[in-house]
Amino acid sequence: MNRQELYSITLITFVSITSIFVSYQFFAINQNLKSTSNNETSNFSYTIVTTSFPVYSITKELVKETGIQVKLLLKPGMNAHFYEPKFSDIRIADKSRIVITTNKYFEIWAEKLAQALDRNKAKSFDASAYVEMLCEKNDEITYDVSEQKNECNLDPHVWLSPKNGLLIAKGIRDLLKTEFPSYSEKIEMNYQRILAELKKIDSNYENILANCENKNVFVYHKALGYLEAHYNIKQVPILNNFVPEGEPSTGHVELIIKQLKRINASHILMEPYLNQKSIEYLKDHGITPLSFDTMEVYYKEDVDNNITYTQKLEYNLVQLTKALKCVKNE
Ligand SMILES: [Zn+2]
Numbered sequence: 001m002n003r004q005e006l007y008s009i010t011l012i013t014f015v016s017i018t019s020i021f022v023s024y025q026f027f028a029i030n031q032n033l034k035s036t037s038n039n040e041t042s043n044f045s046y047t048i049v050t051t052s053f054p055v056y057s058i059t060k061e062l063v064k065e066t067g068i069q070v071k072l073l074l075k076p077g078m079n080a081h082f083y084e085p086k087f088s089d090i091r092i093a094d095k096s097r098i099v100i101t102t103n104k105y106f107e108i109w110a111e112k113l114a115q116a117l118d119r120n121k122a123k124s125f126d127a128s129a130y131v132e133m134l135c136e137k138n139d140e141i142t143y144d145v146s147e148q149k150n151e152c153n154l155d156p157h158v159w160l161s162p163k164n165g166l167l168i169a170k171g172i173r174d175l176l177k178t179e180f181p182s183y184s185e186k187i188e189m190n191y192q193r194i195l196a197e198l199k200k201i202d203s204n205y206e207n208i209l210a211n212c213e214n215k216n217v218f219v220y221h222k223a224l225g226y227l228e229a230h231y232n233i234k235q236v237p238i239l240n241n242f243v244p245e246g247e248p249s250t251g252h253v254e255l256i257i258k259q260l261k262r263i264n265a266s267h268i269l270m271e272p273y274l275n276q277k278s279i280e281y282l283k284d285h286g287i288t289p290l291s292f293d294t295m296e297v298y299y300k301e302d303v304d305n306n307i308t309y310t311q312k313l314e315y316n317l318v319q320l321t322k323a324l325k326c327v328k329n330e
Helices: 003-044 053-062 087-095 110-116 146-151 162-179 181-209 225-231 250-262 276-284 300-304 309-323
Strands: 047-050 069-072 098-101 123-126 134-137 140-143 216-221 234-239 267-270 288-291
Touching: 047 053, 047 087, 053 069, 053 098, 053 162, 053 181, 053 309, 087 110, 098 110, 098 162, 110 123, 123 162, 134 225, 162 181, 162 225, 162 309, 181 225, 181 309, 216 250, 216 309, 225 234, 234 250, 250 276, 267 309, 276 288, 288 309
Parallel strands: 047 069, 047 098, 098 123, 216 234, 216 267, 267 288
Antiparallel strands: 134 140
């Protein structure tokens, strides 16, 4: 046997052993998945899996004191715009009773996840089902009207308007009451509490945002479409995109600064995406970055400190009040 033959035999043996090992591993994982599903179906049948912070928080408030568990699939610090569910996420979702996604335009992976679910165990629900989505066609934004749906870009950021928050809460409440009839009364009580909170916040947004020195609010990416539609403000995005991808050019930032100066505005609502260089550049030109929580990313502290969706909406109104120089009528 020459050297070349010996090498070939060794290689073939190695590849065969590796394939057997990999096949066995896959078989073991599969078997394990099957047996865990069977054993744990009953334990996990009262678990709800959610995919974004707003939906997680609303659902958690709705099932308060029922013992129903709510999980958030998205990990802290990650943005759902760019999230890709892993095999382990599909396993968690599949073991749950219901998977509530925000909408497929925000979580472009939501449909893939819904398709991967074993329908006998987990069912999926779109939290934006009751929301009339904004449709952008050739830079013109209108409300979505059925057949135009495929021809335009739908704005995914529904949760940023308290008016939509009301519809999301209603949709999830209806779902939960159907799925968990024995907790119907408790869910309704929780819903009434959230409803009152959201109505108050909505009326604060209406009253405060109606009395502002400025109408234009400068933001990083185009996330405020529903606030524009519902509260008569105008967003000026640095990135003219529904997804916070890429960095703006210095030329474009200069243009934004000129626009800010023209209307005598000195604030820009910041999201955690803009790089330090751009922030410093804005500060050097007298622009104050104000943080604004798009809720696309959440942090561990939010969950540890039981921060809610409604608290984040209230925080955003405080920041909008500063950016637009609104006068509080109290
Ligand atoms: Zn966004």
